[in-house]
Amino acid sequence: MSGGLRPGDPARLGGYEVLDRLGDGGMGSVFLARSPQGRRVAVKVVRAELSHDEEFRGRFRSEVNRAREVPPFCTAEVLDADPDHDPPYLVVEYVEGPSLAQVVREQGPLGAARLHSIAVGVATALTAIHGAGVIHRDLKPANVLVAPGGIKVIDFGIARAFEATSQHTRTNQMVGTVSYMAPERFDTESGRPVGPAADIFAWGALVAHAATGRNPFGGDSATAIAMRILTQPPDLTGLGGPLRELVSRALEKDPAARPTARELLDGLLAAAHSGGSGGQAQLLDGSPSLATAGRAGSRRRRWLTALAATAAMIAVLVPAFLFGPKLLDRQSKPDPAGSTATGSPAPSGPAVTASASTSGKPTASPSASVDPTRAILAGQRRILVHLVEIDRDLSLPSYGEVEVGNGTGKDALFVLEPIGVDYMIKSVNPDIAHRPCLGVKVDSEGYGSLVGTDCRPTKATLFGLSREGKDDKGRTSYAIVNDEHGVVQWSPTKREIYVEFLGDAPIDTTFSLVDRGAV
Template identity: 75%
Template structure:
């Protein structure tokens, strides 16, 4: 849950209603808010003294415009901003999930599956960020969120606006955490330009930290750490095989010797295909104590006690990175544990922006009170401490897709076109198959030899409908889920959207499910998930 607003905090910013505080950092405060359309967002409000700096405003506007061109491949999407508002603010999608820093602090170094999910997810994010001409400049474990659908990198690009203000220039300050800074950022005398290679160095340090629980250049102070970065090789004990080689290349002193983000992805793909991704975690300097659940992280520095940013509709800008999407989809299949779900988190529940569920807790029971009876005896419930919604989003539970507005359930019968029904037949059972931040929706109909996934098909008149399609991640079979509210049973409801064809809607007049771009029109059809037992 967000913290209460303080006296003097805004109640509205632009078209957003502020409902609580998420955290506070050196750049300003972060608030939980709702858009006019009901979407949860995180708003970062810049410190007043910076908002009054004309130079800062200009740079802030420029960097926000760049950041908005970054497609949401493992990144938190930048949605809106107003540099001229008093104070300036930035709106980003709201994501539930702890930061990598919290996960490691509370649970220790990651296992092989979680580690390579981090390596792949962050490399994917950097490929998208650098492809839009943006440099993160402050990549660190606190800026990597572990969301139900996969990794999300936050706070990219904006650091440059703060670092280049007259205040920081006069005091020779840099925005960032020393332990993840490349040598060229620390050695001003060298005159080396700051380019995308600084983020590659940070990627290496983040992955090494995730594998071992310690920084590869860790010293007793920031100064000692900086000196080690400049003069000493990294300590990569605990990393083995191709991943160690990739991390070592990323941590080269010479930026020209480091791979770029796409080369990191290619290296991870090659290693995964060969089955050679291994790691041996070593004890952290600080042994983590018993965990009572991971507290959600904020899109602000981790030590500020905030919560996470993000979750919602995927931007259409993803299209121009179709090649990256194909690579990410292949890696999702080949790299163990590419999608986290509750596997890395141990099943802890994430925050509920409505405040209906406390952070780090779980209802402990699957949502079996659906609109229709189960097709048979339900399988065992998720174990205590495992959030059923996360289990369903992670593809671990059979589900009914309940159409909230008409109290019916989707089914995919033998003829291959999606219908609505009472949810009693085997053709009504589905499972989500996460791919990056999106999902394929697979039918579990035992009467069909090759169980299909939902896909979009155009008829002769150009209308788009849902049909059974081969379960392969394409533009027609990948869907995003955007939280909308609650159904009459208290279950979370979602809109389902396809990047290429639009939002899944119900036509009362035609009595059919169709897919259409809505433009500025509100979503009219929502779905909740009814748990029908373990897959």
């Protein structure tokens, strides 16, 4: 929405020509601008008082780099940023279309089909955002844009840079909108970092608002709303069917009781596939396994793995007016190594020509020249999982305890098996007939280690790959992250692999994937 330029507004920001004022928020002002290439973009200029704060600039730079890793098919792509400018600014894709807040305000609660499409679209965006190691922290209807090509979630991840810069917030002040804040957001005493589950709570409140036109914890003041969020169940009157069950789970007080974004998406697709009966209950019975939906669940997970191979399924599940050609044109799952699907340059070399095998896994055309990185991420190549910091490799001997070795022998050979936006890491050692996949085992004291386990997609066996730089051979290096248990780490003192949540601490253990030939 145009607000018109005001006296004192900048004419240029870096190389961007400012055209119009789009709006204001708690973090700053947003302008419509033209890039040097002539593209219309949105430029968010942060508050002037942060310009000379080095702590803020460092956090802002870090959060922008993480936000750039998010695949842009359901988010406004981060294009550029200048944390050193006075004032700092962020450049994102300009999305032309009303916000969900505006749609509900002007048109009233959404009908069932459109509501389900919004729920799927935002859950898909959260799956991509969380898969890149980013937490939105300010998800609300005003940050969901309903564009002709599909919904777009905006302003993801950047809120942490503002909230963490404590001298620029009043005591107990938080970045965000109270109506969509999870209960743990109000716990200012513990110092525990906010996790992805807070975004899931916001998703539940957002979907409830879109369905009913009101917030499920409505009150006449921010304090009253906060107290209801902390102490009262949500009011979901007017929301029915399987979607009500998912929203109710998303609004649990305990973060551990909420589904992940990936589980939300799986449940939404199950509801659409089953017409709201039978199969939905299987996904809501509290089982930690994502495989409880049987063969239909497997088909849905393969949809996330190869978007193009199942474009017809998306067309059935999501009306074209919300998920248009921008999503359907994607040729593969989001590529943590950097592909055209993420808005980053694709790896050098010719691309893979992929087709769907009878098992649902993409296979390379025999006539195509295979780019190793893409083939590795598609599960078509054997790999060493190389621990960059100590120049060693993971191995899984037949007795099932993950070790670190010199990368020789069949114990060190693995393959990635894509499951949605995550992966199972499977040994290709022919001597391991049982428990060939890496999984997290937690002991009685809460200590997490890597072990061999059955190859079923569960919270313990699914790992995300987050790009962290390059190794000494120029290969992309990754953090290996389990949503439920944390980041895979190496202990130089105990000389063993373990898994833990890091909070705001930097990741100090990275892995690269070394090609060892076709599977």
